[in-house]
Amino acid sequence: MDQNNFKDEAYLIGRLKDGCKEAYKHIFKLYHKELCNYMAAICGNTKAAEDIAQQTFIKIWDKRSKLNIGDNKLKRYIFRIAYNLFIDSQRKKKKETQLLESLKQQAYSEMIEMDPSFFEERLKKVEEEIENLPEQCKKVFLMSKKEGLKYREISEQLHISIKTVEVHMAKAMKRLRAQLTIFF
Secondary structure, three states: OOHHHHHOHHHHHHHHHOOOHHHHHHHHHHHHHHHHHHHHHHHOOHHHHHHHHHHHHHHHHHOHHHOOOOOOOHHHHHHHHHHHHHHHHHHHHHHHHHHHHHHHHHHHHHHHHOOHHHHHHHHHHHHHHHHOOOHHHHHHHHHHHOOOOOHHHHHHHHOOOHHHHHHHHHHHHHHHHHHHOOOO
16 A cells, blocks of 8 residues: 555545545544644643544544545544534533532422421430530530630630640530431
């Protein structure tokens, strides 16, 4: 097979249509790198660009017998396939994102529609568990979580060290998590 004949695009396309692997390899070598650079510029991701380029050449090989490319339009044809594959992937991502958003909204709606007594029951249980904390631990916890005070401020008001505040908070959180995971 004379590779010089591949300089004639019509001949190259004809050989590709006939299933000539040498013609396909020649087209791949000729356009692959440039196609990857083009797609990387469009999608901003070299890995995605390489995937699209790969899909493009697979599609060309799969549809080789049905190719209908005008004179000197092979490059434009290849780049158009890649661009369309990119657009299709973007549409698919958009649909997936919309589906996830829809599912999230549905979950929120279901939570809102739940019986309010369910939330009241949980809140009551949390308050009971806070009341069951040791006195100093409960005081530190409430100052931090209800009043929004920083550890330093709590330490100054209760005349205890910041480290003691940290210990009380860790103890309270550990105990609440242990008791409340049963109910949630």
